[in-house]
Amino acid sequence: MTPDEKDQLPYRPCVGIVLFDAGGRVFIAQRLDTKEAAWQLPQGGIDEGEEPKQAALRELEEEIGTANVDILGESRKWLSYDLPPDLVGEAWRGLYRGQTQKWFAMLFLGQNSEISPSSVAHPEFSDWKWAAFEEIPGCAVDFKKSVYQALVDEFRDIAFKLKYFGQGD
Numbered sequence: 235m236t237p238d239e240k241d242q243l244p245y246r247p248c249v250g251i252v253l254f255d256a257g258g259r260v261f262i263a264q265r266l267d268t269k270e271a272a273w274q275l276p277q278g279g280i281d282e283g284e285e286p287k288q289a290a291l292r293e294l295e296e297e298i299g300t301a302n303v304d305i306l307g308e309s310r311k312w313l314s315y316d317l318p319p320d321l322v323g324e325a326w327r328g329l330y331r332g333q334t335q336k337w338f339a340m341l342f343l344g345q346n347s348e349i350s351p352s353s354v355a356h357p358e359f360s361d362w363k364w365a366a367f368e369e370i371p372g373c374a375v376d377f378k379k380s381v382y383q384a385l386v387d388e389f390r391d392i393a394f395k396l397k398y399f400g401q402g403d
Contacts, residue, residue: 240322245314245334249290250277250381252339252367252389253303258397260367261298261342263351263359273365273373275382277335286336294340297358298351302344306392309337313381335381339389341396367393 252275253261262273278293280286287305295301316332317325342349351359365373367389371382386393 240316240319240331243322243329243331245332246326246330247280248277248333248335249280249286249293250275250313250335250337250385251290251294252337252385253294253298254306254339254341254367254393254396255364256341256396256400258367258393258395259364260370260393261349261362262365262370262373263298263362266358266360268375272375273363273370274375274378275370275385277333287338290336290338290340296354296356298349298362299354300342300344300348300350302348303340303342305338306341307339307389309335309385309388312336313384315377315381318377332377337385337388339392367397 255261260275262275264271264273276294276297278289278297280289284292287308291301291303294303312334314332314334317330322328322331349362351357351362368386371379371386374382
């Protein structure tokens with residue numbers, strides 16, 4: 235695919251979730267289908283007729299096995315990234331150049347035992363952990379780093395309140 239052809243492709247509409255624990259750490263997971271040791275936040279496509287908030291809760295349930303959360307915030311704007319040239323034409327049947335995402339900050343209300351990415355219908359992750367919020371851009375694949383940095387900038391206040399005051403209040 236030529237660069238001009240790639241630029242003509244649309245972005246895939248998606249949602250993403252910054253899932254915090256009560257101490258301000260963030261859920262990150264390793265994908266099953268990558269060779270890299272990169273980690274990512276839960277994310278996924280928006281179904282036709284679905285609102286972004288509904289999609290975020292559905293994706294969380296589908297990817298980690300629970301949606302036992304409170305929504306703490308929503309990104310002010312949609313954040314987009316382009317796939318690297320070798321993945322354009324391969325990922326998502328070649329229909330998209332990348333993703334544009336509405337992000338939600340959520341507080342996990344349950345116990346860690348509720349999180350079970352390996353037991354969902356279509357597992358995407360091989361491992362997961364709670365990580366320091368500020369570290370997430372450094373854990374991501376290169377083409378997602380700028381989006382993850384924008385999330386750190388946007389949801390910094392939420393992370394601070396959780397880390398120092400608990401439960402976001």
